[in-house]
Amino acid sequence: MKIQMLDLSEQYLSMKDEVIAKLDEVMSSSQFILGSNVKQLESDVAKYSNVAHGIGVGNGSDAIHIALQAAGVETGDEVITTAFTFFATGGAIARAGATPVYVDIDPVTFNINPSKIEEAITEKTKAIISVHLYGQMADMEAIKSIADKHNLVVIEDAAQAIGAKQKGKSVGELGTAATYSFFPTKNLGAYGDGGMIVTDDSDLAEKASVIRVHGSKPKYYHHVLGYNSRLDELQAAILNVKFPHLDKWSNSRRERAAYYTEKLNEKLGDVIQTPVEKEGNHHVFHQYTLRVPDRDELQNYLKVQGVATMVYYPMPLHVQPVFKELGYKEGDLPETEKAAEEAISLPMYPELKRKDQDFVIEKIVEFYSN
Numbered sequence: 001m002k003i004q005m006l007d008l009s010e011q012y013l014s015m016k017d018e019v020i021a022k023l024d025e026v027m028s029s030s031q032f033i034l035g036s037n038v039k040q041l042e043s044d045v046a047k048y049s050n051v052a053h054g055i056g057v058g059n060g061s062d063a064i065h066i067a068l069q070a071a072g073v074e075t076g077d078e079v080i081t082t083a084f085t086f087f088a089t090g091g092a093i094a095r096a097g098a099t100p101v102y103v104d105i106d107p108v109t110f111n112i113n114p115s116k117i118e119e120a121i122t123e124k125t126k127a128i129i130s131v132h133l134y135g136q137m138a139d140m141e142a143i144k145s146i147a148d149k150h151n152l153v154v155i156e157d158a159a160q161a162i163g164a165k166q167k168g169k170s171v172g173e174l175g176t177a178a179t180y181s182f183f184p185t186k187n188l189g190a191y192g193d194g195g196m197i198v199t200d201d202s203d204l205a206e207k208a209s210v211i212r213v214h215g216s217k218p219k220y221y222h223h224v225l226g227y228n229s230r231l232d233e234l235q236a237a238i239l240n241v242k243f244p245h246l247d248k249w250s251n252s253r254r255e256r257a258a259y260y261t262e263k264l265n266e267k268l269g270d271v272i273q274t275p276v277e278k279e280g281n282h283h284v285f286h287q288y289t290l291r292v293p294d295r296d297e298l299q300n301y302l303k304v305q306g307v308a309t310m311v312y313y314p315m316p317l318h319v320q321p322v323f324k325e326l327g328y329k330e331g332d333l334p335e336t337e338k339a340a341e342e343a344i345s346l347p348m349y350p351e352l353k354r355k356d357q358d359f360v361i362e363k364i365v366e367f368y369s370n
């Protein structure tokens with residue numbers, strides 16, 4: 001493959017000495033779990049999200065699970081969300097003992113369609129999870145107003161959207177809590193697993209920080225069932241080195257996205273659909289995702305030409321075998337299912353070269369002119 005989806009090596013080389021020095025500091029201190037690096041990152045990321053609290057956890061999936069539990073979601077509750085997301089969103093709901101209720105997406109943004117939420121609310125509904133897919137926030141004002149009217153919790157799954165904004169508001173500001181993932185390929189990636197919950201709700205923050213240490217408070221006394229799910233000091237130290245560069249990296253992604261969009265629209269504007277940044281949104285382009293005809297053929301063609309692409313996601317959650325007991329069938333969420341057939345993500349990362357983008361564009365144009 002000539003052009004990868006993502007290449008993390010250049011970024012590492014640009015900060016290698018600093019990273020190694022920080023790792024050495026942690027290892028020399030022998031403080032590996034919940035030490036000063038985690039505290040610093042929690043404080044920085046909370047401030048960045050314009051909220052009071054950050055709680056570092058083991059990964060982005062646990063962040064959702066723990067946020068739900070800390071917000072009071074329990075067995076028998078229903079949680080409304082989108083089926084067009086990574087498995088972790090639905091998995092976390094089920095792991096919290098609740099039932100995922102999937103509603104259709106807005107075909108323009110690929111995010112949950114707020115106008116489909118109210119008809120899915122029942123007496124059992126406790127929460128809504130909005131997923132900010134590909135780096136663009138779901139319509140939080142609409143979601144928040146429905147949630148307020150029905151007294152529901154809102155968790156923002158912002159695994160793909162750290163740094164995204166809507167009408168000047170950050171991820172985490174409108175929801176009850178937001179969750180981040182520091183999986184290596186995310187916009188702020190560790191060199192292993194990591195995640196964080198951010199919230200303005202002191203009670204939720206306190207509960208989440210207890211749940212991540214086995215529900216232990218005071219130490220060795222357990223009033224709630226928790227887990228072992230912590231961000232470790234080595235990962236936090238790496239993230240502390242990377243965090244100050246995040247906005248610069250997001251801007252690089254935005255520039256690359258704008259270039260793809262300009263060139264692809266010039267040549268294929270009536271064949272494919274480039275990503276739409278809705279008015280008022282600041283999209284951080286975790287993925288640059290097109291809608292295209294003959295998607296699988298295009299993907300194969302590009303692969304042969306040396307261009308990596310990915311399909312996020314080929315099978316929506318409502319039809320995943322593990323959720324078959326929920327009773328959904330194909331056809332239940334038409335926009336979601338259509339997106340799963342048409343979406344394709346192109347190589348995207350802050351260091352992506354212009355000449356590589358030109359090659360990707362050329363090969364896509366070539367495919368559709370044959």
Ligand SMILES: *Cc1c(COP(=O)(O)O)cnc(C)c1O
Pocket residue numbers: 059060061062085086088089131157159160181182183193194195
């Ligand atoms: C990556 C991702 C997660 C899970 O994060 P992990 O850190 O891999 O557990 C959850 N939701 C979405 C939308 C993601 O992209």
